[in-house]
Structure formats: structure tokens, C-alpha cells
Amino acid sequence: MPPAFLTLPERTVKPRTTGLTHVLDKGRTIASISAVLAGAGAYIDVWKFGWGTAYLDEGLPDKLALLSTAGIRSCLGGTLLEIAWMQGKVEQCLDWAGQAGFDSIEVSRGVAPMSMADKHELLARAAARFVVLSEVGSKDPDDSRTADQWTKEIAGDLDAGASWVITEGRESGTVGIYHSDGSVREDIVAAAVRGASVDKLLFEAPRKDQQAWLIRAFGPDVNLANIPCDEAIALETLRLGLRADTCAVTRQRQPV
Amino acid sequence: MPPAFLTLPERTVKPRTTGLTHVLDKGRTIASISAVLAGAGAYIDVWKFGWGTAYLDEGLPDKLALLSTAGIRSCLGGTLLEIAWMQGKVEQCLDWAGQAGFDSIEVSRGVAPMSMADKHELLARAAARFVVLSEVGSKDPDDSRTADQWTKEIAGDLDAGASWVITEGRESGTVGIYHSDGSVREDIVAAAVRGASVDKLLFEAPRKDQQAWLIRAFGPDVNLANIPCDEAIALETLRLGLRADTCAVTRQRQPV
Amino acid sequence: MPPAFLTLPERTVKPRTTGLTHVLDKGRTIASISAVLAGAGAYIDVWKFGWGTAYLDEGLPDKLALLSTAGIRSCLGGTLLEIAWMQGKVEQCLDWAGQAGFDSIEVSRGVAPMSMADKHELLARAAARFVVLSEVGSKDPDDSRTADQWTKEIAGDLDAGASWVITEGRESGTVGIYHSDGSVREDIVAAAVRGASVDKLLFEAPRKDQQAWLIRAFGPDVNLANIPCDEAIALETLRLGLRADTCAVTRQRQPV
Numbered sequence: 001m002p003p004a005f006l007t008l009p010e011r012t013v014k015p016r017t018t019g020l021t022h023v024l025d026k027g028r029t030i031a032s033i034s035a036v037l038a039g040a041g042a043y044i045d046v047w048k049f050g051w052g053t054a055y056l057d058e059g060l061p062d063k064l065a066l067l068s069t070a071g072i073r074s075c076l077g078g079t080l081l082e083i084a085w086m087q088g089k090v091e092q093c094l095d096w097a098g099q100a101g102f103d104s105i106e107v108s109r110g111v112a113p114m115s116m117a118d119k120h121e122l123l124a125r126a127a128a129r130f131v132v133l134s135e136v137g138s139k140d141p142d143d144s145r146t147a148d149q150w151t152k153e154i155a156g157d158l159d160a161g162a163s164w165v166i167t168e169g170r171e172s173g174t175v176g177i178y179h180s181d182g183s184v185r186e187d188i189v190a191a192a193v194r195g196a197s198v199d200k201l202l203f204e205a206p207r208k209d210q211q212a213w214l215i216r217a218f219g220p221d222v223n224l225a226n227i228p229c230d231e232a233i234a235l236e237t238l239r240l241g242l243r244a245d246t247c248a249v250t251r252q253r254q255p256v
Numbered sequence: 257m258p259p260a261f262l263t264l265p266e267r268t269v270k271p272r273t274t275g276l277t278h279v280l281d282k283g284r285t286i287a288s289i290s291a292v293l294a295g296a297g298a299y300i301d302v303w304k305f306g307w308g309t310a311y312l313d314e315g316l317p318d319k320l321a322l323l324s325t326a327g328i329r330s331c332l333g334g335t336l337l338e339i340a341w342m343q344g345k346v347e348q349c350l351d352w353a354g355q356a357g358f359d360s361i362e363v364s365r366g367v368a369p370m371s372m373a374d375k376h377e378l379l380a381r382a383a384a385r386f387v388v389l390s391e392v393g394s395k396d397p398d399d400s401r402t403a404d405q406w407t408k409e410i411a412g413d414l415d416a417g418a419s420w421v422i423t424e425g426r427e428s429g430t431v432g433i434y435h436s437d438g439s440v441r442e443d444i445v446a447a448a449v450r451g452a453s454v455d456k457l458l459f460e461a462p463r464k465d466q467q468a469w470l471i472r473a474f475g476p477d478v479n480l481a482n483i484p485c486d487e488a489i490a491l492e493t494l495r496l497g498l499r500a501d502t503c504a505v506t507r508q509r510q511p512v
Numbered sequence: 513m514p515p516a517f518l519t520l521p522e523r524t525v526k527p528r529t530t531g532l533t534h535v536l537d538k539g540r541t542i543a544s545i546s547a548v549l550a551g552a553g554a555y556i557d558v559w560k561f562g563w564g565t566a567y568l569d570e571g572l573p574d575k576l577a578l579l580s581t582a583g584i585r586s587c588l589g590g591t592l593l594e595i596a597w598m599q600g601k602v603e604q605c606l607d608w609a610g611q612a613g614f615d616s617i618e619v620s621r622g623v624a625p626m627s628m629a630d631k632h633e634l635l636a637r638a639a640a641r642f643v644v645l646s647e648v649g650s651k652d653p654d655d656s657r658t659a660d661q662w663t664k665e666i667a668g669d670l671d672a673g674a675s676w677v678i679t680e681g682r683e684s685g686t687v688g689i690y691h692s693d694g695s696v697r698e699d700i701v702a703a704a705v706r707g708a709s710v711d712k713l714l715f716e717a718p719r720k721d722q723q724a725w726l727i728r729a730f731g732p733d734v735n736l737a738n739i740p741c742d743e744a745i746a747l748e749t750l751r752l753g754l755r756a757d758t759c760a761v762t763r764q765r766q767p768v
Contacts, residue, residue: 002311002312002314003311003352005340005345005348005349005352006311006339006340006343006345007343035285035287035288036285038285038286038287038315039283039284039285039286039313039315040283040285043312208427230282230283230284231282231283232283233282233283233309233312233313234282234283234306234309236312237283237307237308237309237311237312240308240312241339242307242308242309242311242312242335242336242339243307243308243335244307244335244366244367244395247335247338247339247367
């Protein structure tokens, strides 16, 4: 329980379906995950094992058990499934992910030469066994898909069985819905919101200025993804207007 | 005790009144604070709980007790007090900070529409119960205050009861005394030094090049703030000329 | 043992003489080193105590014992030896490093006014007692040495007794073999490879895009240095083609 002397925006509580914070794990130890959860477990909803890091992780089952106990979804990164798809090993990948204990899986076509139809077929296979977070947007900074294509792919992924759609930004925040300098491509964000209601979108937003922009645009309960594991509390202060970048929301000047 | 085969600059020792290292905590767990202190406790003087992170921290009293035992001041971030001021809850905020165990508090007007007179009144209220670190400079990159205004606000804050004055740089090092590319605004630093003796100033300097610039300008015992918690030892090597950026200070070439 | 459903490139195993991952420690606690090794010890070959951090480290012998047990070389940073050289304290520095338990030492002339002959003499003294990793390249972004000078210094250092030659990039990845924006100076990398076989070079590559470039150019077993300690698993996924930036190597599309 935080102290109660300030008036702050309402926030959803766990288990959340909106206002999600999704963190990116690039290969942490179980000890460091445990320490993160002790301080910030209440503010984390989805724990993503980035790209193929889970494949190299000998302590994976213990980590997934720890996350489950903390009420946090564990999600396999989409690149690993793409590689499995390219090698004709989708079923083996899904079997392994299930046995390891993942409850969620990302379905993307960020690197593989996958058509929309291929993606929807893969998504349906994954959705039969996992909660699916699909991803839209390329990791290529020169990607030329139009705003309209973003809208259609997002809507199509939800139709095909995705529970949420992630809009690409990478760990760097310099592709997908962002320009190469990290600023928001507002036309693409608008196109995303035409494809799905905001509570079905998970915006990758690794940088503070990106998080603040999305909170100002969509409110404290916008779903945000690819947050560095160590910054879940810092993000929560942004959501609640407890940091300069968003504190206009708490400006309710009263007599001192 | 370090080994003794090198000739290094003299450094102040704890409890320091100059040569301070002030670190910025963005929401760490107590386990990670404990680990930082084991390795670098001798090099840290002030531990700042950035902006409103302390408000969300259920383990706060234990952290403050740990810092006190290590001989490190614990300081509440100024943005939280600004928000409390905007909501007419200054007294409640000071009461809570005192009960939690803070010994220091930052007084700023980085986001609130606060006049100099408002700030001095707030500062005096805080100084009656805490060591006050005031902050000068806006978080707005387009802030237009003049060098002369920096000088006056710094001198005024000391008159009003501040023990040290922090010059703004943020976590990013791209506002306040820095240009947007992180380089030093030398005219503003000069203006700050006209407002207070260097040992009463705490320069926010999150980046290595900024730390090195200030150490070259003012010597190993310049007070530096907003240091990432993990980089206190790296900063100490800069102060002592044990890193390339500042090692001219140790160049006392003798016969090999 | 990772799962086995994907076809991945072959990788060398420990103790490695090529395919080395060399990490940069800026002043970590023993607890955090222990946590890193538990998760990523199999992927780390050399642990460098950056510049003069080891000089300030009271827990040094315990750390070096821990690294030795994990089959990881411990290497003293070159700047400290340069400072000792400038102060006429080379023998004292080597004695101290040996007593502390270092098995490797970096020999550089990144900041000291050292001639090639001076460097070779220092290198030979160090090589009598330690495995020597020499370093080539200045920390000065305006350094003007030619490609041909790179080739000659690298070849000369190997002749003088270095086991590997590190090409400068610093923690920032913005000098030496990199342009100030972090992109690779391809002519300098080519010059380095004319001076030594690739398996005798250790390329400093702190950034992901730099690591990916070198892996694409020289294969999964290129030796890479100055990797942040927390990113050894992330790097291993790059080597194995398990991340978008390098996964072309695993694109062996088969029927799904």
C-alpha cells in the first residue's frame, strides 16, 4: 500500500487486461529476476524472453515457475518461432515451449519471409495451445509498409486469434512505430488504433520519452511493451504522474 | 585500503562536506542496494530516490535504515514535493518523509508553477526538519532563464536555508547545465559558480564525459550528482585519474 | 544443454582460443559477478577489470578466485599499467597484479606517451609473468594513425609476445575501429586483419550493431571484447543466429 496523501490517477490491478506492463528480458539470471519481482512484481504483467535467449537458458523451468507464482505471464520471443518456422520445426518449438512452462508466445514476421496467410496459419497453431501476442512491424529501418497495411495486419491478427497485438519498436526504439531518432511516427500509431481498440494493442516503448508520449496520448492504462526489467517502477511513476514528464495529470493545484 | 604503489590525488573521506558523490536510484530493490553498498559504499555520500519512486516503494523504511547504517544520506526527490505542493499537501509529504526515515529532501521548481518566493517559503519549511538540497534549473530543454538568473537563484536558495544547491541535468544529461547533445553549457556553469562557492554546488552529471569535464575544471573533489548507482566506482577512478579521460592528473613521469 | 530442435552454427567450447567473449567490468560486486556466472559463465572467456577499477577494489582476491573456478581469465586493464609506467612503478604494478591473482594483463599505449619500442619492452616484461593481451588504437577520437600503422603495430605486438591483440573501441564504441557515430571503420578492420590472423584479434565491440557486423563479417567465432557483463547471453544469441540481426545464418528454409 502506498501512502495516500496524493491524488493520483486510477490504475488497473492484477490480473490486468489493460494497463499492461510487458518487460524484455535479454538473458537475466534467476537471482536477478527474483530481486526484480520483490520490488516491482505488482507492476509487471508480461515477462518476455527476448528473441532466442530462452533457447540457451538452462535455468528456464525455474524462471517460468517463479514468474507463474508472481502472477506474471511468461512469453517466448517471436524471433525464435520465426527461426523454427524457417527450419520447418514449428511443432517442435511449440512442444518445447509448452514443456518448459511458457503460457504465452509471440507470433511475428519480423525477419522470416512470411506472408500474411503464413502468419495467420502459424498464429492459429500457436493459439491452440498458448495465449498469443502477435507482433506487427518490421525490424528493418527501411521497411516500407503503409499505414493502411499496419491497420489491416493488426485487425487480421486479432481475427486470427491473437489476444493482443504488439507494435514493433525493438529494444532500441528506432524502428516500427518510431523514426530512427526514436521519435514517434504518429501516422503509424494512428493507423494501429484504427486496426484495434487501444486496449488490444501493446506498444513497444523502451525509452522514457516514448513511454511518456504514449501515456499522454492514451492515458495511464495504455499497454506498454519492451520495458527494461529494471525500469518497471520508473514506468509506474510515469503512469501515475509522479515524474516530470507526465505530472501535468496530477496538477490539481489547491490552496497550500 | 587500496594498494599504495601509485601517487594519486588526495580525496576527502566520509563524512564528506565536499567531494560528494550523489547517486540516483530509479527504483532499486533492497538486495541490489545492499550489493552496491558492499562494493562502493565508501564512495557514495547521498542516495537520492528519484522523483516519485519512493512513493511506490513498500520496502522504503528498510532501505533508509540500510543507507543510514552505511553513512549515506537518503534524499527524497524534488518532483514528489512539487506535486505535493501543487495538491496542497506539503505538510503531509514532509510528515511522511520524516516517518519513513529520510534525513534530506530536495526542493525544486522544475515542473510546478512556483515563484522564487514560493520556493523559498517551501525551502524554509523543509529546512526546519531536513537537510535541504535545493535544485536550480528547469527540466524543459527550451527553458530560457539567463545566466544571471541562475546566479541569483543559487545564491537565494543558500540564503533561504539550502545546504547544497544542485544544478539540473536530469537523468539524461541533456537539459539545465547541458546542451541537448550533452555538452556542457560553460556560461551556465560559470554563472553557477558566481552564485555559490564550488563546494556548495552539486552538479548533476550522469554521463562520463560530463563527469570528466567537471573533474578537469574543478578538481577531484567536485560534488557530482545523479550518478547511476552502479557507476560509483567508475566515477571514483575518474576522480583519482585512474581512467584515460582524467589521467593527466596522475602523469608524473619518472624514470622507469 | 540447450534443446536440440534447431540447426545452429558450430561454436567452440571452453577453454577457447578462438570465439572468445571478453567482458568489461566497470566495478561490480562479487555477488553480481556470481549471479552473472551462474547464468552465462559458459559464454564468457575473459573478464577484464576496466582501467583502474581493480586498484580500488577491496574484494579483488575473492573475485579473481571466483573467476578462476569458473574457467574465466581475469585481465587487468591497460590504463592502470600505463599510469604505473608513467610513474615509474611497472614492477610494483606487476607484483601487485600477480599477488592479487590476475593471470592476464592488458598492455596498451592509449594515454601514455609511449613509443612502440617502449611498448614492446613493457609487453615483454609483462609476458614473462602473464598472458598478455596487447591493445592497439588510441582513445583519442582525433587520432591520426594510418591503416598501415595499425597493421604494423598489431604484427609487432604479436612478435613481442602478445597472445592476442585487442583493437580499441572503448566502452562507448566511438573511437579506434569505429567512427564517432559507432559505425565500423572498415578500412581499419581490414588493416587489422592484415596484421594478424583473425583468431589472434579481439575486436572491442560494446554495441549490438558492432557485434552483429563483426559476426556477419568473420563468423560466429570471431573474438569480441568489451561486452557488457550482462549481455553475454544476448551476444551468444547473435553468434548463433538467434536474433534478427544475424539470423540469416540460420535461414535454412525447409518445408513446414
